[in-house]
Amino acid sequence: MTDINLDQMRQDIDNIDEKLTDLFKERMEKSLEIAKYKKGHKVPVFSDKREKEILHKVSEQIGEPFDGYARLLFNTIFDASRSCQNNYMAKRSD
Numbered sequence: 001m002t003d004i005n006l007d008q009m010r011q012d013i014d015n016i017d018e019k020l021t022d023l024f025k026e027r028m029e030k031s032l033e034i035a036k037y038k039k040g041h042k043v044p045v046f047s048d049k050r051e052k053e054i055l056h057k058v059s060e061q062i063g064e065p066f067d068g069y070a071r072l073l074f075n076t077i078f079d080a081s082r083s084c085q086n087n088y089m090a091k092r093s094d
């Protein structure tokens with residue numbers, strides 16, 4: 001009985017992860033698009049102001065008790081996003 005329940009809940013997690021992965025890919029593709037703009041316009045990769053705005057918005061949207069975890073998640077997402085942008089910036093353009 002318990003195992004069937006656990007299997008079902010894990011299936012639910014798998015379905016959520018599939019959606020998260022698609023959204024993460026979409027976000028990273030958008031970040032790369034921004035990197036191309038920034039490279040062309042000589043805009044720095046890191047924007048502390050923008051990241052703080054997003055963290056604030058996300059915390060408000062999710063509320064307690066998950067806001068702290070959402071901040072952790074989004075800080076990791078920013079790391080990945082900046083890292084991808086920095087890799088793009090470092091690429092030779094010829």
Ligand code: PRE
Pocket residue numbers: 031034035045046047048050051054077078081082
């Ligand atoms: C993004 C990435 C790096 C910046 O530090 C701020 C935000 C993000 O992933 O949300 C996007 C971005 O490059 C930007 O908004 O300027």
